[in-house]
Amino acid sequence: MSDRQVAELQAEIAACTICAEHLPLGPRPVVQFSPRSRILIIGQAPGTKVHASGTPWDDDSGDRLRGWLGLEKPEFYDPDCVALMPMGFCYPGKAKGGDAPPRKECAPAWHEHILDLLPENRLTLLVGAYAQAAYLPEARRLSLTERVRRGPEFAPFLPLPHPAWRVRVWMTKQRWFEAETLPRLRSLVTTSLTG
Template sequence: MSREFEQLLMQARACRICEANLPLGPRPVLQMAPEARILIIGQAPGLKVHQTGIPWNDPSGDTLRRWLELSREQFYDPQLVAIMPMGFCYPGKGKSGDLPPRPECAPAWHQQLLNVLPNIELTLLIGQYAQRYYLGKRYKTLTETVRNWQEFAPSQLPLPHPSPRNRYWLTKNPWFEAEELPALRERVHQVLAASSAQHQAPS
């Protein structure tokens, strides 16, 4: 791991940009290594993730790992999976669920971190904030964006948030589990197989 990468990651984890707006104080939660092949860009850590410092360490993460057909060992291997949310810290509670991710993080950090992640082959854009930031306003709603996932494949895939709160959405949109999930899993397996083959190849 290069000194440049280590220093940048340390700086991001020490970020205090929006400290005054965080009810529980800053605790940026990131996972990455230069070798990572899959990048997950979600919303922001929830309370449990803030408390443990482990990304996606909650029921939403359980569902996401099931969607991806990844074990916890694979998911938490930074040489395979990088995790860089739109907001690095827990934003606090709103009237219905957590508040939106703080808007300062992505402009301040994302491009700098992407510059030191040269091996990303698949980026998962989870939720409306990541999709709006990276895909623009081509579609008005998350449902329309996710429904048109083939436009962004194979390098990017928009996904709904795997929160238990989204069970109704999944029930209402059965095409997601019938059509996109199999394609997502196949793409994940392709990326991991290529990574494994490269690591096993003689130097």
């Protein structure tokens, strides 16, 4: 795909209004990609801070995720290094206990178009339950903890918990995540970006 075709796809996504009537703050698709992205992060949906800034993962969860990956903002926000593709591209609104689930229209409308232009030998991180349900349907019967613990079994995907503030409690109970999973994750990230 040429750079012009990529720019056209990005413009189409930026102008998307397929679920506008359901979005309390209106459409503002937030996504980042390039045909040279070596890492793909499939997340959930933007929160209000990201909706306001238009920058993916521009919040506390993003800070935590970058810490897990061992990446600074310049690399993380370089689309030739990292593609950022949520399950829902716009802020979905509030629900009981937090944000509403990602809108179901986005992934069928846009994911294949983006995936088709990304390098095949990329590292794909599935951050949170929504991405894992979509891309690891065979693992739905497993708990999030089991999916993350058994991560290497799901190659070329690597499931991770969502890095929201609640994950700190989960991490205190799952000491292996910091001791084993994060070093392995950082090694995979380094290899993907340098190899």
